[in-house]
Amino acid sequence: xxxxxxxxxxxxxFNEYKEMGFSKYYLMxxxxxxxxxxxxxxxxxxxxxxxxxxxxxCLNIGFTRDGLKExxxxxxxxxxxxxxxxxxxxxxxxxxxxGDFEGSDPKLWKWGGPENERIDLIxxxxxxxxxxxxxxxxTLRPKMxxxxxxxxxxxxxxxxxxxxxxxxxxxxxxxxxxxxxxxASGNNNDINPxxxxxxxxxxxxxxxxxxxxxxxxxxxxxxxxNSEGLADKKTKIKFKxxxxxxxxxxxxxxxxxxxxxxxxxxxxxxETEEEKRNGEATYxxxxxxxxxxxxxxxxxxxxxxxxxxxxxxxxYTKEDTSGNKCPFGAHIRRMNPxxxxxxxxxxxxxxxxxxxxxxxRIRSYGEDFIxxxxxxxxxxxxxxxxxxxxxNISKQFEFIQYTWANSPKFKRLYADPDPFIGVREDxxxxxxxxxxxxxxxxxxxxxxxQRFVHVRGGAYFFFPSVTSIKFLSTL
Amino acid sequence: MxxxxxxxxxxxxxxxxxxxxxxxxxxxxxxxxxxxxxxxxTVFDKVNTLHYGRWVILSRDSFxxxxxxxxxxxxxxxxxxxxxxxxxxxxxxxxLVTHLTPYIDxxxxxxxxxxxxxxxxxxxxxxxxxxxxxxxxxxxxxAPGRSVVQIRQEDALHQxxxxxxxxxxxxxxxxxxxxxxxxxxxxxxxxxxxxxREKAGVQGIKWGxxxxxGFLLVLLFLTGLAVxxxxxxxxxxELWDKKQTLTQSDLDDKKIDKLKLVEDFFPQNQFTQxxxxxxxxxxxxxxxxxxLRTRVLANDVFVKGKLxxxxxxxxxxxxxxxKGKHVLFFSNFxxxxxxxxxxxxxxxxxGLSAIFSNxxxxxxxxxxxxxxxxxxxxxxxxxxRKIPPMPVTFPGTKFVLTGGAYDQEHFxxxxxxxxxxxxxxxxxxxxxxxxxxxxxxxxxxxxxxxxTEEQAQIFLKRI
Numbered sequence: 001x002x003x004x005x006x007x008x009x010x011x012x013x014f015n016e017y018k019e020m021g022f023s024k025y026y027l028m029x030x031x032x033x034x035x036x037x038x039x040x041x042x043x044x045x046x047x048x049x050x051x052x053x054x055x056x057x058c059l060n061i062g063f064t065r066d067g068l069k070e071x072x073x074x075x076x077x078x079x080x081x082x083x084x085x086x087x088x089x090x091x092x093x094x095x096x097x098x099g100d101f102e103g104s105d106p107k108l109w110k111w112g113g114p115e116n117e118r119i120d121l122i123x124x125x126x127x128x129x130x131x132x133x134x135x136x137x138x139t140l141r142p143k144m145x146x147x148x149x150x151x152x153x154x155x156x157x158x159x160x161x162x163x164x165x166x167x168x169x170x171x172x173x174x175x176x177x178x179x180x181x182x183x184a185s186g187n188n189n190d191i192n193p194x195x196x197x198x199x200x201x202x203x204x205x206x207x208x209x210x211x212x213x214x215x216x217x218x219x220x221x222x223x224x225x226n227s228e229g230l231a232d233k234k235t236k237i238k239f240k241x242x243x244x245x246x247x248x249x250x251x252x253x254x255x256x257x258x259x260x261x262x263x264x265x266x267x268x269x270x271e272t273e274e275e276k277r278n279g280e281a282t283y284x285x286x287x288x289x290x291x292x293x294x295x296x297x298x299x300x301x302x303x304x305x306x307x308x309x310x311x312x313x314x315x316y317t318k319e320d321t322s323g324n325k326c327p328f329g330a331h332i333r334r335m336n337p338x339x340x341x342x343x344x345x346x347x348x349x350x351x352x353x354x355x356x357x358x359x360x361r362i363r364s365y366g367e368d369f370i371x372x373x374x375x376x377x378x379x380x381x382x383x384x385x386x387x388x389x390x391x392n393i394s395k396q397f398e399f400i401q402y403t404w405a406n407s408p409k410f411k412r413l414y415a416d417p418d419p420f421i422g423v424r425e426d427x428x429x430x431x432x433x434x435x436x437x438x439x440x441x442x443x444x445x446x447x448x449x450q451r452f453v454h455v456r457g458g459a460y461f462f463f464p465s466v467t468s469i470k471f472l473s474t475l
Numbered sequence: 476m477x478x479x480x481x482x483x484x485x486x487x488x489x490x491x492x493x494x495x496x497x498x499x500x501x502x503x504x505x506x507x508x509x510x511x512x513x514x515x516x517t518v519f520d521k522v523n524t525l526h527y528g529r530w531v532i533l534s535r536d537s538f539x540x541x542x543x544x545x546x547x548x549x550x551x552x553x554x555x556x557x558x559x560x561x562x563x564x565x566x567x568x569x570x571l572v573t574h575l576t577p578y579i580d581x582x583x584x585x586x587x588x589x590x591x592x593x594x595x596x597x598x599x600x601x602x603x604x605x606x607x608x609x610x611x612x613x614x615x616x617x618a619p620g621r622s623v624v625q626i627r628q629e630d631a632l633h634q635x636x637x638x639x640x641x642x643x644x645x646x647x648x649x650x651x652x653x654x655x656x657x658x659x660x661x662x663x664x665x666x667x668x669x670x671x672r673e674k675a676g677v678q679g680i681k682w683g684x685x686x687x688x689g690f691l692l693v694l695l696f697l698t699g700l701a702v703x704x705x706x707x708x709x710x711x712x713e714l715w716d717k718k719q720t721l722t723q724s725d726l727d728d729k730k731i732d733k734l735k736l737v738e739d740f741f742p743q744n745q746f747t748q749x750x751x752x753x754x755x756x757x758x759x760x761x762x763x764x765x766x767l768r769t770r771v772l773a774n775d776v777f778v779k780g781k782l783x784x785x786x787x788x789x790x791x792x793x794x795x796x797x798k799g800k801h802v803l804f805f806s807n808f809x810x811x812x813x814x815x816x817x818x819x820x821x822x823x824x825x826g827l828s829a830i831f832s833n834x835x836x837x838x839x840x841x842x843x844x845x846x847x848x849x850x851x852x853x854x855x856x857x858x859x860r861k862i863p864p865m866p867v868t869f870p871g872t873k874f875v876l877t878g879g880a881y882d883q884e885h886f887x888x889x890x891x892x893x894x895x896x897x898x899x900x901x902x903x904x905x906x907x908x909x910x911x912x913x914x915x916x917x918x919x920x921x922x923x924x925x926x927t928e929e930q931a932q933i934f935l936k937r938i
Contacts, residue, residue: 079724079725079728081724083723083724083731093736093739096739204820204881204883205881206881206882208884209723209884230720322936323936342786343784344784395813398813399813399814399817402739402810402811402813402814407742407810408742409810409908409910409911411910412911412937414633414637414911430514438936440651440932441645441649441650441654442640442649442651442654443640443935443936445637
């Protein structure tokens with residue numbers, strides 16, 4: 001396998017920066033192209049790559065299609081980027097794919113929507129706390145001069161014990177990129193680099209579609225030739241690859257209605273005693289997630305062990321064919337079907353699952369609030385900045401969101417979208433939306449599921465390699 | 476048991492009426508979509524033998540590659556229908572022209588040879604459609620034997636049982652058999668479900684037929700004919716195929732926009748594709764062999780809702796036309812294009828490669844020659860090492876398949892580039908996945924059966 005060029009790849013792909021409790025996502029617009037190029041030339045060396053020793057603060061940069069266009073990226077070269085990236089997160093078709101309707105309609109978004117200001121690039125700054133992140137950003141600001149203006153700033157932080165606002169431990173089952181130096185995690189999480197980084201082979205053993213420079217521009221000599229060896233038909237010269245060592249980043253701001261979520265679950269209970277109601281609500285929430293709030297998987301624990309854990313060592317074929325432990329519609333069973341992919345045998349299932357993974361990068365915003373059945377009224381708006389890296393947005397993020405989360409037909413289900421991220425807002429009550437909990441005898445069904453996660457903004461970015469960022473400054 | 480059949484008829488479009496025809500098709504599409512999205516019955520719903528139907532305009536522009544026969548302007552009507560009576564084609568034609576008369580008239584009056592207004596009768600309309608009937612080469616049905624009426628009835632039955640079970644509280648420890656009995660009583664008390672007492676016929680695997688074909692295949696191998704043919708195709712054809720490097724980003728945006736315009740409104744989607752067969756008798760014969768194989772497997776083995784292990788297809792078919800030089804592929808499936816093709820690559824790349832490698836500009840395959848020992852030999856040739864291998868193990872045999880559909884990026888691009896827009900698409904049960912359809916039949920058939928506790932538990936899980 002080709003060795004990963006770690007000093008070229010932006011580090012956020014490999015490192016969640018757990019040590020850095022605070023992050024600021026600066027969504028920027030280019031005001032002065034020449035100045036923006038100067039800024040990129042200056043800052044490229046500062047971008048935290050995967051081989052860099054971690055300092056007190058880190059910086060990663062991504063571009064939207066508009067941003068590349070502003071910098072003078074040639075239209076024909078732009079065409080080599082994936083369609084998803086070129087079109088952006090907001091199109092009529094994509095709205096259907098991602099299920100962004102009603103309250104999540106892009107028209108209502110705070111950023112990234114058709115009514116919002118254009119976003120050209122994202123600067124992600126990390127620090128151990130807010131002060132450190134801001135202090136670092138202040139050192140960058142003079143270099144930007146008149147180049148960039150801030151459209152929106154999103155603050156993200158890690159909540160204690162890796163919890164998110166609903167109260168669950170998050171980010172347990174992450175893929176590990178082969179060759180990244182991280183310890184192999186086993187259990188089917190070790191994935192070929194080409195699922196996340198362009199220029200390397202993916203889980204189909206082929207190179208993912210990459211951003212070739214079909215038209216020569218800028219100082220393209222600094223870029224690598226494309227790995228697949230594609231060349232101009234006439235000159236036979238291999239195309240330079242802007243995408244090499246780069247990756248696509250999906251960012252969605254998801255507001256969480258924590259109070260609505262727990263109230264809904266408590267209302268499902270017929271118990272009158274508060275403690276029992278809370279217990280049942282927690283049980284239902286765990287069934288919907290597939291893990292207890294502390295992270296213990298239902299496949300292994302039928303009772304809440306009440307402790308935090310990162311146990312990811314389980315499958316479904318032997319442990320839970322019937323779904324009696326972890327329902328088929330549960331969030332984690334949909335997002336990572338492990339060895340039960342549709343109706344394929346376990347070894348094939350594991351192979352297929354590896355082709356639809358994403359590298360999640362989650363940061364919460366709003367009050368430091370961890371919800372539970374007992375305590376579910378945060379002050380102000382809370383939510384999470386859902387981010388994920390992938391080499392093929394269509395095959396990975398969009399596939400997962402549409403086919404596994406939004407589709408009520410997942411597995412043999414009839415009308416069960418993902419209880420967290422797939423349920424549609426349905427003000428006219430025209431949809432049947434359930435959550436089915438298999439039991440020894442009769443399925444228990446939670447009907448009239450409601451949506452408790454609302455999209456407030458989103459965009460697709462490309463995170464180029466360090467060299468490709470330098471190249472952009474030469475356009 | 477009612478058998479389902481494919482129907483396809485092609486009619487020549489009057490060139491000067493093409494714009495009008497397009498606008499009429501678009502009006503029908505929009506009207507149909509709007510009604511389906513708001514659950515309003517449509518005219519098509521009146522044809523209670525029609526599973527799926529589509530109208531597609533076929534022209535020179537539909538072909539990505541140079542056609543091998545002159546391509547006229549054609550309106551293609553393709554349906555899947557329940558075979559009623561001895562002459563089921565006749566019955567289907569009658570169904571179409573009597574229930575869809577306004578559509579048939581306004582569309583086909585844009586075609587050459589359609590009867591003039593005063594001369595339009597049931598018979599003259601049928602005669603016109605009959606003229607363009609084209610034979611289907613291979614046909615797959617995800618729920619053999621299930622008529623539209625039965626699918627709708629079983630859907631209603633499932634919904635009723637679901638509501639019944641979920642509107643009651645079952646004491647903890649209630650045996651599954653007791654709940655099963657209660658459901659039986661509930662259904663028995665409802666005369667509208669009287670039909671459910673009779674079990675539905677479900678087609679099993681036709682071992683006799685399949686084994687005789689298998690025997691023939693073994694014979695072909697034993698006599699060396701099969702190996703000879705594989706080597707012949709490999710050495711004289713596949714090795715000389717050009718490498719295809721088209722990727723998705725090379726595709727025409729406007730074309731993709733047109734395709735996406737009509738996709739992902741429902742849990743089900745459609746796919747129409749047209750390709751040109753490679754020239755030469757050998758390729759033609761090779762294609763015929765693989766069509767035969769697909770026909771045999773689809774008829775005898777793939778009768779439980781899975782085509783080559785793909786569990787999301789309702790109906791699919793291949794149609795060779797224009798003197799066998801061009802091929803149309805139609806499919807009705809659950810999920811979206813990415814998932815559908817993903818499934819294809821993941822689960823049946825070998826089957827797809829075998830069929831479509833006989834069409835021009837398909838991603839280069841190395842299928843034929845790689846049977847048995849050949850991959851080992853090839854692996855020693857330096858140039859061949861670059862070809863990504865895809866090991867697939869079958870019982871007792873080991874194939875190493877490469878290229879073709881396993882060449883994911885180029886295969887997906889090939890597929891999109893040969894896909895053509897479907898102007899009108901109809902499905903009467905778009906809220907049901909093929910798994911739902913088959914599961915509903917199981918519920919129906921197990922409802923009145925005496926079940927053990929374990930069987931009853933499985934029954935209840937189906938609901």
